[in-house]
Amino acid sequence: MKKKITNRDKQAKETKKRIFDVASILITKKGFDNVTLDEISKTAGISKGLFYHYFKSKANLIVENYRLIDENFKKELAGLDPDSSPIDKIYFTVLTMARYAKELGMDHVKQMYKAQLDAGRAFFIGKQRPFYKTINDSIVAGQKQGIINTELQPNEYAHFIITVARGVLYDWCLSKGTYDVEETMDRYFRKIIFPHNFSEI
Numbered sequence: 001m002k003k004k005i006t007n008r009d010k011q012a013k014e015t016k017k018r019i020f021d022v023a024s025i026l027i028t029k030k031g032f033d034n035v036t037l038d039e040i041s042k043t044a045g046i047s048k049g050l051f052y053h054y055f056k057s058k059a060n061l062i063v064e065n066y067r068l069i070d071e072n073f074k075k076e077l078a079g080l081d082p083d084s085s086p087i088d089k090i091y092f093t094v095l096t097m098a099r100y101a102k103e104l105g106m107d108h109v110k111q112m113y114k115a116q117l118d119a120g121r122a123f124f125i126g127k128q129r130p131f132y133k134t135i136n137d138s139i140v141a142g143q144k145q146g147i148i149n150t151e152l153q154p155n156e157y158a159h160f161i162i163t164v165a166r167g168v169l170y171d172w173c174l175s176k177g178t179y180d181v182e183e184t185m186d187r188y189f190r191k192i193i194f195p196h197n198f199s200e201i
Contacts, residue, residue: 016054019044023061028108032058032115062115066129069100074130086142087194093134094165098185101169106177113173127155135161164188 022044026035037058041048055061073096080092101109127133136158142148152160168188172181 012054015046015050019046019051019054020061020064023058024065024108027061027111027115028105032062032111059115062112065112070130072100077130077134085147086138086145087147089138090135090142090161091189091194093131093138094161094185094189095182097131097165097169098182101172102181106173109169110173113170132158132162161193164193 019040023035023040026040026043035058037048037051040058041051044051055064073093076096077089077092080089084092104112127136136154139148139154139157139161143150143154148157165185168181168185172179172184
């Protein structure tokens with residue numbers, strides 16, 4: 001039986017979202033290290049104690065960011081054609097990473113990358129995250145179907161692909177967003193990673 005959502009539950013959800021949204025704006029504008037909990041709390045119109053009720057620390061804001069990204073990705077993945085090939089699913093995953101980065105904006109992504117070196121790193125690189133899991137599961141399926149080579153174990157292959165995708169996003173930040181990150185991600189995977197799996201090239 002589903003638990004009935006009360007007005008108190010709705011209010012709590014709205015408060016947590018307000019704190020997160022305010023913190024995201026401040027972090028994007030000033031940098032993760034330059035934003036204090038006092039500033040976040042004051043701007044959100046809450047006490048510092050209430051901040052700690054929703055987030056254990058400032059680092060947990062980074063984890064929450066990734067959690068929301070993961071939730072959105074899982075929803076989009078569920079809407080993918082069930083007959084999509086393993087290569088299609090991998091391609092969809094890396095292009096979605098690029099699209100999310102583009103939508104968030106270069107400054108926001110840059111701050112996420114900087115912050116994750118110290119905060120939220122374990123969650124960021126977790127192998128249970130849907131991006132990694134989708135790629136890994138697709139490689140397993142692709143190797144069974146004979147459309148992906150078996151020179152590497154699925155987990156090694158998945159790590160390789162995720163590393164390349166993150167590298168594109170990192171370079172985009174280094175280049176200050178001067179090129180289209182989606183087009184570049186598309187080119188890397190169509191021309192370099194899986195050049196024989198796309199008829200358009």
